[in-house]
Amino acid sequence: MALFDKNKTTLRVDERLTHIAFILDGNGRWAKKRGLPREFGHTEGAKTFKRIVRYCGDIGIKVVTVYAFSTENWSRPKNEVDRIISLLGEYIKGAEDELEENKIRYTFLGDKSVFTPEMAERMRRLEEISAHYELRLNIALNYGSRAEIVRAAAELAASGEPITEETLSSHLYTAGCPDPDLIVRTANERRLSNFLLWQAAYSELYFTPTLWPDMQPSDVDEAVADFYARERRYGGVVGK
Ligand code: FPP
Numbered sequence: 001m002a003l004f005d006k007n008k009t010t011l012r013v014d015e016r017l018t019h020i021a022f023i024l025d026g027n028g029r030w031a032k033k034r035g036l037p038r039e040f041g042h043t044e045g046a047k048t049f050k051r052i053v054r055y056c057g058d059i060g061i062k063v064v065t066v067y068a069f070s071t072e073n074w075s076r077p078k079n080e081v082d083r084i085i086s087l088l089g090e091y092i093k094g095a096e097d098e099l100e101e102n103k104i105r106y107t108f109l110g111d112k113s114v115f116t117p118e119m120a121e122r123m124r125r126l127e128e129i130s131a132h133y134e135l136r137l138n139i140a141l142n143y144g145s146r147a148e149i150v151r152a153a154a155e156l157a158a159s160g161e162p163i164t165e166e167t168l169s170s171h172l173y174t175a176g177c178p179d180p181d182l183i184v185r186t187a188n189e190r191r192l193s194n195f196l197l198w199q200a201a202y203s204e205l206y207f208t209p210t211l212w213p214d215m216q217p218s219d220v221d222e223a224v225a226d227f228y229a230r231e232r233r234y235g236g237v238v239g240k
Contacts, residue, residue, distance in 0.1 A: 003228070011059045019063035019181040020056055020220075021138075021203070023195055024049070026187025026211030033211075039083040046087045053104070053137055053215040059224070063136045063177055067195045070150050071144035075188070085115075088141065092122050092175035096129070097114070106131040108174035110143035138174065145197040148173055174199055182227045184220075186212045204236050 003012050005185045027041030027101055034040070049066060056064045069084060076084075095106060112120040123141075152171035161167045169175065179199045183192070192200060206223045210216075 003178070011224060013060045013224060016078045016232075017061065017181050017224065019065065019178050019180045019182075020061050021065035021067070021183045021196060021200075022052070023067045023185040023189075023193065024212040025182065025185060025189050027213060029187060030211040030213040038080055039212065041211075041213055042080070042084050042087055047089060048213050048215050049091075052215055052217075052220060054102075055220055057104070057135045059220070062134065063180075064207075065138040065140065065177075065180060065196070066234075067143065067193075069110075069141045069143070070194060071110075071142055071147060072194070074142075085119075089119055089122075092119070092126060092163065096122070097124055099126075099130055103133045103135060104151075105130045105136045107138045107173070107177075109138050109140040109148070110148070112142070114142050138177065140173075140195065144193075144196045145192075149198055150208065150209050169198070171199060179203065182206060182223065184208065184223050186215060202232065204230055204232065 002026045003014055010090050018155070024045060027045040028038040029041070030044060031038050031041030041198065049068075053064050053066075073084070074081060095102070095104070108121075108123045108127065112123055116122070116234055149168075156163060156168055159171075174196070179201065180196060180203045182205075183196070183200060183203045184206045186192075186208055188207065190205075196203075204227050208219060208223065208224055210219050
């Protein structure tokens with residue numbers, strides 16, 4: 001059972017659901033359905049992203065992670081890549097301006113060095129100046145999970161630390177973050193696509209046909225209700 005307040009209107013999650021991750025999918029299809037160029041789907045998707053992050057904070061989620069741009073996404077047509085990067089650039093700039101209002105702690109997962117020095121610096125700065133806020137938003141940008149694990153393994157080997165699950169985790173981009181309890185993928189695709197492969201070991205997966213730009217708070221409620229109806233056993237047995 002999901003948790004509703006006494007008036008049975010507002011959903012509140014508890015400590016069982018700390019971290020939700022989203023794989024944004026369906027922007028292109030959303031635009032195509034309307035006879036629009038794919039870029040329009042990304043513009044709408046960026047608005048949805050802000051709405052959904054705000055809603056997750058409202059219901060008590062502590063960590064939100066979004067897969068915004070993978071290392072494979074660079075192979076898309078140049079005008080599409082340009083639009084996505086420009087939306088991200090605008091978002092990052094706006095996030096700094098609205099920091100006090102939104103009270104979000106930002107972390108970027110992925111290799112920043114491929115972005116312009118100005119954009120990479122903005123990301124670093126935003127991480128620094130937002131570090132004291134509680135609601136954590138991880139934005140995976142130029143991110144690939146296998147590359148993240150290889151990088152962490154190389155850092156760990158060079159550090160001379162003992163090799164354990166904990167030390168390896170501490171070299172991932174998500175260091176210090178709890179693993180996702182729930183991963184939501186939109187637009188009817190049912191795979192992880194190189195996203196949080198290590199961190200997803202015990203995550204519950206939820207797939208919805210809703211295209212990302214159409215995602216509403218009520219779709220998040222459905223995913224949350226589905227999550228609470230499941231029994232998480234972490235490889236053990238329950239009730240024995
Ligand atoms: C997936 O839909 C979407 C992406 C790969 C890009 C997501 C980027 C944004 C929403 C832009 C800005 C983001 C932020 C965080 C401000 P798709 O294009 O793969 O859709 P399709 O499968 O229908 O073609």
